[in-house]
Amino acid sequence: MRWILKDEYDVVVVGAGPAGSMASYYASKNGVKTLLVEKSQEIGEPVRCAEAIPKLEEFNIPLSEEFVRSYIKGGYLIAPNGKKVEIRGSKTEGYVVERKIFDKYLAIRSAKVGTKIAVKSRVVDLYPYKDGFKVKVIHLGEEYTVKTKIVIAADGMESSVAEMVGLRCKKNPMEVCSCAEYEMTGVKLLDKHMMEFYFGDLSPKGYAWIFPKGDTANVGLGVIDKSKKAIDYLNEFLEHPILEDRLKDATPVEFKCGGVPVGGPIERTVDDNIMVVGDAAGQVSPLTGGGIYLAMSCGSIAGEVASKAVKKEDYSKETLMEYERRWKKKFYNTLMTELKYKNILQKLNEEDLNIIAEVIDDKLEDIDVKKIIFKVIKKAPSLLKYFKDIIG
């Protein structure tokens, strides 16, 4: 490991989550000398995730791999009065994976095309110098300085790297949804569907979920609220009468918790010699808190752009802006629209949520939110004030 940290690189990627492993894979695959630095002892651990990923087929990853636990056929939205609304379509189909194995798989795939990987190695500082950055890394108590032309900050929600270079600001923290989750055996599931519970007071400004995961299920909840811990909300949720039948034979086998940045992406994700990707850039669905697909997609773009920059020997902000243009073109509008929906959902009380569930009682093949809004307003004109912005 030590010799790896004594070398010089074209690209140093900080963080071996899905964003970092995809970025390093595409940089190395295109012949660029790449180092992936991970502070944890084991890549993929501790797990902080409900592990559901849509559109995994896009990434050319064999889905026969041992990390796939369940195929998700669709979902049910469950209202406070217990009403279930089935949703199907591209937004709800996907896979639940074993992230411990999945994250390792992605990192190993990257190593196979040439990425050097340093675990138990924490990036603690960056110093600009004429050719790029000197990256200060602590590995087993010893300090190393690694020179690189480009840094890709994929160090997750609490990204210190983005802060070090002024692309994120401590004074203006991201809006964070606090999550807690039990993986449980013995949960009575609804076929191959995930369930999402919008229950107002039980999960303030968030929602609760049950995702099938092979022999087990992830049962969790996210809240934007500081008055109580997410685990306390979760324990209350588990006691809710609506879950009595589903959980009567359930036993927790693992507890997971963490935060998801749901306030929308940061505006600037690029500067000279640096790009910020994944949770570090707030590339997370504000509505669902899902970030793996976005981290993988944006990480892939960052890796490709880094390799082009190395070939051109131009590491300037102007060249790296291709990354920002590409990810924004693909995702920015959707993320900002989801942010609007999330802000509306947070204002609705349980009665309003019941009305919406009533209105969208049909099976939804592919969610057309505008159609739903028109139906909701027809049934409950008092809700118009919330949706005015969206329908114009």
Ligand SMILES: Cc1cc2nc3c(=O)[nH]c(=O)nc-3n(C[C@H](O)[C@H](O)[C@H](O)COP(=O)(O)OP(=O)(O)OC[C@H]3O[C@@H](n4cnc5c(N)ncnc54)[C@H](O)[C@@H]3O)c2cc1C
């Ligand atoms: C409870 C919970 C449930 C979730 N459920 C889902 C879900 O079902 N589906 C979904 O799509 N998303 C879900 N998410 C969100 C998802 O986990 C993230 O969006 C995703 O992991 C982001 O990937 P990333 O690579 O950007 O960051 P991470 O996966 O957070 O990876 C960042 C890596 O950087 C490392 N690191 C940090 N700082 C340093 C440093 N200074 N030096 C070296 N290494 C460093 C970390 O150890 C970590 O390995 C959930 C999140 C939580 C908390």
